């Protein structure tokens with residue numbers, strides 16, 4: 001099966017449109033899965049002091065029409081966590097965010113945002129919390145990467161990388177600003193790092 005993994009959209013409608021069009025062009029049959037940080041929270045981490053806002057709209061970047069593009073299943077990221085922390089009144093957008101899972105599974109792969117572990121400590125965290133996961137897709141750092149058994153493997157756009165070894169960790173990069181996504185072929189056991197060009 002083919003999966004298109006994308007995330008760290010941070011409410012960037014233009015970048016998301018470009019990536020979705022690229023997926024339609026390159027892999028129209030792929031199942032799209034989001035890796036979190038769909039929306040951008042406008043209140044920064046350092047400005048959290050227990051305050052509650054009446055509506056989600058007051059704490060997110062919310063361009064018109066972005067919701068309509070977010071039709072694919074996704075996990076939550078740290079932006080969604082913060083949005084939920086800053087609000088409590090039930091409303092459709094909040095219920096949607098609240099219903100996002102921490103992980104999703106795509107054939108043999110586990111998908112998780114990546115804010116769960118300290119920077120550069122994916123291997124140790126995964127060994128403790130997801131010991132069974134042989135293939136992990138994540139985002140969060142906005143920096144594409146491919147790690148096989150703890151060793152970083154250089155990536156190049158469009159080229160296939162074979163999934164070998166006991167644990168492969170794939171950072172799918174970011175939609176916002178970079179227009180990056182990853183195509184995972186679970187049958188051929190490979191991934192391709194993709195990037196939609198600017199129009």
Ligand SMILES: [Mn+2]
Nearest residue numbers: 037077078140
């Ligand atoms: Mn994040």
